[in-house]
Amino acid sequence: MSNELQFPDPDRDRVLAAALEPLLTPPVDTPAYWAGLQGRILGRVAQDMAPAWWNISPTTARAGMLAAGLALLALGALALQAREIEERMAFQSVTEIPLEVARIIPGIDEPLPRPGSRR
Secondary structure, eight states: OOOOOOOOOOHHHHHHHHHHHHHSOOOOOEEEEHHHHHHHHHHHHHTTTOTTOOOOHHHHHHHHHHHHHHHHHHHHHHHHHHHHHHHHHHHHHHHHHOHHHHHHTTTEEEEEEEETTTO
16 A cells, blocks of 8 residues: 555546536527527416415515514413412412411401500
């Protein structure tokens, strides 16, 4: 084994290039060829431009955006309302006396006497 750099046989590349040349040569530069090519391309584009379910009109897009905005506002209002309810329930669970305690301790639900007044 030597450290000398060796390239592949160039004759095989010439044979392959000669075989591919007729396939890769550009078409004859005539107006009829280019007009036909343009007609085929535009025909294919027109065929693919048929209305599809994902194509929407600008009017429908505006209405959809408006509906989405209203839905976001409604969700925001519901989220705020749910948060207020959760805060109120948490506060009440800490500040209210459970019924079991009221049954054990008599008079627990009576108001406290004011200072300076007699019972």
